[in-house]
Amino acid sequence: MTAIRTALVIGGGIAGPVAALALRKAGIQATVFEAHPGEANAGASLTVAPNGLNALEIIGAADAVRAAGRPIPGMAMGDGRGNRFAEFSGLPGLPASHVFARADLNRALHDYAASQGVEIEHGKRFVGAEETAGAVTARFADGSTAAADILIGADGIRSAVRPLIDPAAPSPEYVGLIGLAGFASGSGVEPDPDVMYFAFGDRAFLGYWAMPDGRVAWFSNVPEPDAAVAAAARKTPPGDWLERLRDLYADDVPGAALLRHSEPGDLFVLGGMEIMPDVPSWHRGRMVLVGDSAHAPSPSSGQGASLAIESAVELARCLRDLPGAPAAFAAYERLRRPRVQAIAAAAARTNEDKSSGGPAGPVDPEQIFGFVHRHRVDWDERVTP
Template sequence: MSAARTALIIGGGIAGPVTALALQKAGIESTVFEAHPTAADGVGATLTVAPNGMRALAVVGADKAVCAVGQPVPGTVMADAQGTVLTSTPGLPGLPDSQTLSRSALYRALHDHAVAQGVKIEHGKRLVEVREGPAGVTACFADGTEATADILIGADGIHSTVRTLIDPAAPGPEYTGLLGFGGFVADSGVRPEPGHMTFSFGGRAFLGYWAVPDGRVCWFTSLPSAEPLTAAQVKELPAAGWLAQLRELFEGHQPGEALLAHTGADDLLCTGGMLMMPPVPRWYRGRMVLVGDSVHAPSSSSGQGASQAAESAVELARCLRDLPDPEAAFAAYEALRRPRVESIAAAAVQTNARKAAGAQAPAQRFFPTAEQMFGPVHRHSIDWDQPVSAA
């Protein structure tokens, strides 16, 4: 198989534009095909791009675009259910700030930056079939159009079509047993430390919160549920009912009780069942390969979904740059990435188990420092100029 010089990227969310930018840096021309008719404005809740994700974005020059729309929240506070601060760290030395922003703002920033750099993005292109041949791979879309290139990259998210084309027996996303909720609250009396995200452990539930620039407090938590409801299904039920459950869960919690008391039904954000990908046996086949959430979506408890997608996009481009045969490049890419992403996903599974245990969870006796908790993941960096060897 000859070296890849052109690529079709299926999916225009987070991984798609970053992959296109990385391939461009590697000298490979690509086009991004997105199923939705427009950019995903207003879709999704709030997320964080961690320092390692910002470093990966810096490799392709997209970090400044994200900083322009994000809120830097470098610091970390660990607290207990009584509001006692256990540790407070202004940020890990030598690393860029974590950036907190809405998922839709991240989509838009990456989309617009990629387009400004000459990346072609086509909307309304839902993949339905792929044909592989000795000279390339052809994507067939629902609107009757086709496109052909040397390789095809599935960046189409946790419900990936490309994943099932590579391996019809591939696993799908798994439910973590938790429903995600959050909100923005004004005048609650809660005063988070500026520039810090607080993680409150203990009691009957976990709570995260920080101050946003307009003076409100953004909070997030999870509610154990046997039923894996989607965000739409959660919203079909009265918000007052969900608030009642959350307020009962945080009764006596500082400051969860105050935050929930000042959250109105219209302020409640419901993200639905928290999903994650189990280990995927096949990352590639022939001229097709997976990147981002399509192959390694950790649960949101990891805080690493977007960052791992960016890392994988850059590493895939490095491998395609240095290894002429695409299958050899894909094998090297998987060897570089699988241990790291599966380790992060496994750690998030443990976090989810503690959250789902609720009141039965044992009291936490050891509160790690920010360096202990985040350092091994956040300090990861990619050396773009380092040549890649075959797996």
């Protein structure tokens, strides 16, 4: 039996509700505190890969999550001239990855957590915490407080919990790419609905896939070495961005057609793409980090959401099996750090490919995705110190 009975989870994005559900399965009561006053409507899309879906199966949330997204089992890679250098329909024996509007995934996780009795309090902006011998107390901007045995920082890449654990922790780091996304209508481009496409153009990278309503969703990664320019990207009017993108993809297939048939009102300027550099300490005392607050690989990994889900479940497993926070937190970090570091390194290499026109050699899907997608959290295996 665990010595931990209650937990405060700071952050209600993806890692927060998953952590609360996993802790509940481990016999720990958790309350989620979210700074946003209501349901967030974050734009753009993200993917939950087979490894993330497997972790969601453990907490019973996989069906609810899958219903909010769309399966896309296949993947095709090529250049900006329409040539293909890799194409596959998913790894044998694994379910299809699912693509989501971020708001839909958040809503599915919140609704499922609430249906299982998890309390989520909105409008609670975390501003600090104090530890005593027997508890940790969180303070919020509205003057309220909450206390529990442990506090979990699931509050993203700009975590307010992280500097309390490690005042010297690094800040998010720009990777040299600006992210944008949108929708094209009537472009004449008809992707296979079971395939997500990745085109490494000479000047910029483009990913795209078919939507059920006939539109084509796309996302662009534009090389930009100047971090200050990237930081100001969201201040540039969408119409100006669209003109720049049309120029960047003017000679690309099918980028030129997709951008010609996209409108400013359908454009999301996501801004400079960032990673979380290696965080030296994931835990201190009664506080611990999970998800992007501890490990945020480049979006090029396609694993941000899935790794956050895995880590939340692994943290609960460690708290279930080991006596007290220090031993459980140390085991959790030991289990997770090598995997997230390896995936972050691979994503960094992908970022280089996006800036240089694509991979230099043949692409082996099993070699690239096998280690990542075939990973399974073994809930039934007991964690040892």
